[in-house]
Amino acid sequence: MKKLLLASALLAASQVATAADYKIDTDGAHAFIQFKVSHLGYSYVMGRFNKFDGQFSWDADKPEASKITVNIDTTSVDSNHAKRDKHISSPDFLNVDKFATAKFVSTKVEEVGDGELTVTGNLTLLGVTKEIQIDVSKIGEGDDPWGGYRAGFEGTTSIQMGDFGTKMDFGTVDFNLVLEGIRQ
Template identity: 40%
Template sequence: MKKLLFSLLALAPLALFAQTNTWTLDPAHSAVKFDVTHLVISSVEGRFNKFTGGLTANKPDFSDAQINFSVDVNSINTDNEGRDKHLKTDEFFNVEKYPNMTFKSTAFKKVSGNKYTLVGDLTIRDVTKKVTFDVVYGGTAKDPWGNMRAGFKATSTINRFDYNLKWDKATEAGGMVVDKIVNITLTLEFVQGK
């Protein structure tokens, strides 16, 4: 009994370091952007203006982080009202039936230095697929109000056809008007809970 009590007392300080920290996404200092090739010659960029997210981690380098976010698809903005309306229809996102895209991480691993790999389940419409992001950890800093912040930039590509975003129209030359490959760029700033 004494050995068990001694072991518990010896490990008690380690429990303090294993405390889970919760971080909330700051949308004012974050962005969810995408771009896709148009007519094989240029790129169209867009963003989602409304999103939420969070992160929990025990380790100070975030190598055990659990990350989730949700995007309001109706907030899509490509700086073209007609195109945005088309993207909200059933030929693309069908925002009436599927108003949100979600992501839930399954792994966040340090590769080297400030480079990480984020793997998780991305749900668009009624389809969930595993996606891998390359992540650069920008570090942490205390803001003027005493809040600790952490910054990340994550990039990935998806095939929109995998998520039933299957609108397609061929050009006269036989190419696609809108490419099936979509580049995703997330700039994320999280605020640590107190």
């Protein structure tokens, strides 16, 4: 009877041992939040947020149990043009003096096949929370040269700035997200 109980306990432990928590590697600059927005319909303005952090849980055997939270320091907006960054940071757009942080919290993860996922969650920007979906591709996971374990993903999504109550609505913003996490 003791052997049966021990075997059952080992089997149960092996079935839950695959889920792990990860810290997004912003310290090593292995994660990026980049954006692109139309400039008058003639070209694009591209930029990024230089400061953000977050964490995610990932279970390759049960992706639907995964979760992610990302906190973005909106004061770190960088379009490679100081005067434009000042305008983007103003009350016309991001209003960073009042809303210095944006946040994404997942509510659902769906596996759609071949390492592709759809992550649904709530984005809070300018004090307004809206549900968005992010199309995600798993890049890979495994041991790193420093004795740790990492997992990486790339995602794309688009939002309408007017949905978040910007004073000036410059339309659709396309985001490209690259997140590499270090298992904790």
